[in-house]
Amino acid sequence: MAPPAHRAKKKQAPQEAIDEFWSKFTTKTPGKATTVIPHNEYAEKAARRSNKAVETLTQSSYEEAAAVCRAKVDKIVKECRRVNQKYRDPHFDLELDLKWGGRDTLESLCNTKETPASTFKPKSVKRVVDIFDKPKFYIDGPSANDVRQGRDGDCWLLAALCTLSNKPSLIERVCVARDEQVGVYGFVFHRDGEWISEIIDDKLFLTKPDFDESFLERMLWEDRERVNSEEQYRKAYQSGSGALYFAQCEHADETWLPLLEKAYAKAHGDYAAIEGGFTGEGIEDLTGGVTTELYTTDILDKEYFWREELMKVNDEFLFGCSTGMWGGTCWGERKGIVELHAYSVMRAVELDGQRLVLLKNPWGKGEWKGAWSDGSKEWTADWLLKLNHRFGDDGNFWISYDDLLRKYQAFDRTRLFGPEWKVASLWTTFSVPWTLDYHDTYFTFTLAKTGPVVIVLSQLDDRYYRGLEGQYQFELNFRLHKKGQEGYVVRSISPYCQNRSVNVELKLEAGDYVVLLKVNATRNLEILPIEEVIRNNARQRRDKLVAVGMSYDLAHSKGKVIETPEEKQAKKDAEKRKKDKEREEFRKQIMDDRRAEHDRIVKDRKKRKERRAKAKSKERARKAKKAAKAKAKEEAKRKRREDASAGEKHVQIISPRQTPEPDTASKNLPSELSETDTTVKTPPSTDSNKPTAVEAEVSKEKAASETEPKHERLGDLPSPFPPVADAPPTTVLTPPSPSLEAAKSEDSTHAVAGSEGRPPPSRELSEDDFDDEGDSDDSSDESDISSVSEISDGELDMELRQRAPPLPNNGLPPPPRAEVPVGAAAQDSEDEFESDPWNAVVTVGLRVYYKVSSEDQEKDIVKLKVVRPSAWAKEDENEHGSGEDGEEEDKDKKEGEDGAGGEGKEGEEGEMDKKAKSSMGLDVDDSSKDATLEGDREQRKKSILSLIPPRD
Incomplete structure (x- = not known):
């Protein structure tokens, strides 16, 4: 079979081809789905609550969430006691999920074309009182030694819990309320800048099936005589912490860890959602702190890092460390240190010239085998007493500071906030272009008092709606500028792994900032778009989609844009200006068409006039020549008769029909010839059907005019005047009288200003308006032609109504969808980027933490707002000649989610921002920066030096 013929590519200049590609690459309608659940009124309420900047003490959000959590538990306890039933969580029911094979508590929504096989295979579900003989939530308080990882890949979370156990009361702050008899437990977690509460029951997954439900297990167990096989089976396989499928405490009857892990899994949707992560993110979720990702190779002053940071562990900071941060290292170990694994920093001490760090493996086993490891030569009885250390494979081991920096590539440092810290936060949503640069949307804040601040830029935690993340991943960066200064104060360092947030910590003077x-977006085409995931799961996994979709909606409600009254008025004014502009352009186009039609008719009239004058001149010359010949002939005859009469006398007889009468000859001539030469006698024509010379010339003129091409009208709108047909060739046009012209003008004016304001019907122009016939060529000029009248408002409105597009398919149901072309046909019909263009939209939030004294706790120290580019303002700029730059800036800005509800407008920031933005564009270490500098050498040098913050 011959290959399909491809459509020939159109020839384009290289720049035209590139411009066309980029025009198709980016979507013309940027936007993002902000709600999965249809008509979600809960998300609307959350959006109204969080669309303004919130300033509060860091403890206030926790205390509010904790109070709500306790109230929930109290209500459930009363309800359960009223009906004499234990609590069963209908939103996260492990037993129902396992027995019916739903797996909603185990597996996330699939967002890939092929569904991966699940690795979770628990065999049974039992309540805490049925698993543990003497269950206790805490036994001697929560500690790192309690932690044992189960079959979930959440070592990062367990490492975070180990780290929290070093500081008293941190884990107790997470486990807020419980009633072990009813079987209800309440926890709080930090999510996207605020605390949330989560309620669970006491059901847990087990590794072995129930005795009555597994024939194979029962047969193997009953291979010998037992007093009570079922009870012994339960004690052996379904009793104590060792029977749990996921995380477990070291003590056989302690329960806080598996229940906390279950609550954390429910908060994120399922157990699969908490597989894989970073210790710093786990510490943030459990403490509300701010984590910075530090890399060993980036530490500038290792002495400062030891004294001012690592030695303050469990006080101002919490630390975790990890290996294999690039993800390419295979599983294994290096002297007992496991690759691709997270550890907790428990202590840091400096004794007798030795700098030592105590680490914890959340597995509860597997330790370092180098210097200062258990049993190494460095240990003496004195050192064992000083460090209160015991040997044993329990996951706790000491390592020197130098070996720590050599063996671990990354540290997670989490800043803890006490009651002396306050925070202001605000969220917004905007479109991220393919080009990487600082965006037109930015934040501003005013600091009323000098002091230490922590600035955090974060995106939504998509772990809470796993499966609905979409195809785009975002990397965050920001730069801090003091208003009025060209240079920046500081910029964030982009992390390699933890892309959920970036932050800087520094001391700032009072002022405006x-x-x-700068958000870098990358697209993964292997991930399905959110709309396809919803379509694939709407029928078969409705409950799961509702639960995860609600988390998605509530998260995105933070950045939902609500227009302010000023923005609404600006939008209304801009739309009116746009409508007026289109109306005037349409009016101008109609008048241009009218003038073009008028000019065409005038031109045609002149051509006809010239052709007729030429024909008349030729006819006169021919008639004069013919008359002269006839006269000469008569003269010759007369002369012959005279000569004959001179020779002999004779009688001349004249036939009555030989010579035509004068009035008969004049009937066959034009009036011009009959009036100018009445003496010429033309013999009668022998053929009565033969046209006269004038009629032949006029017929010839008509044939020539019919072969001329029709006039092409300007623009794509229908002309208000149809073409004028030529008059019959025998019709003689006479110029209209002045009285007739006045009557016509009066009638036209009267029609326009009708009693009901209706537009007059379109009048076709005729030859009567352009009569050029006359005895003299100079007797008719431009004054004989009617002028082009201005279009009235009524006519314009009627044309606009006719121009409006009709309803699609005349209001009928839409036709069936056409088949999508594939292969070569798809290439010919639509460009691949045009069918699936770039459309990255991100929701980000800025939090500013600052320390206050006790007397300043009631004062607002930070005023935070977001400044968004106004699509309507830029529209005005483009109308006033902003040029290509204005049009480029206006691109991708008109979208429902884009405007941030009432936080700030570009106009409020004044001219300084526009001026400063032009000089803030590129980083100082961007190689393109040099080419953008303006002025002489000294001025360019000053621009570079101004980017360097002054030294303290």
């Missing part, structure tokens, strides 16, 4: 945002 600008935070420029």
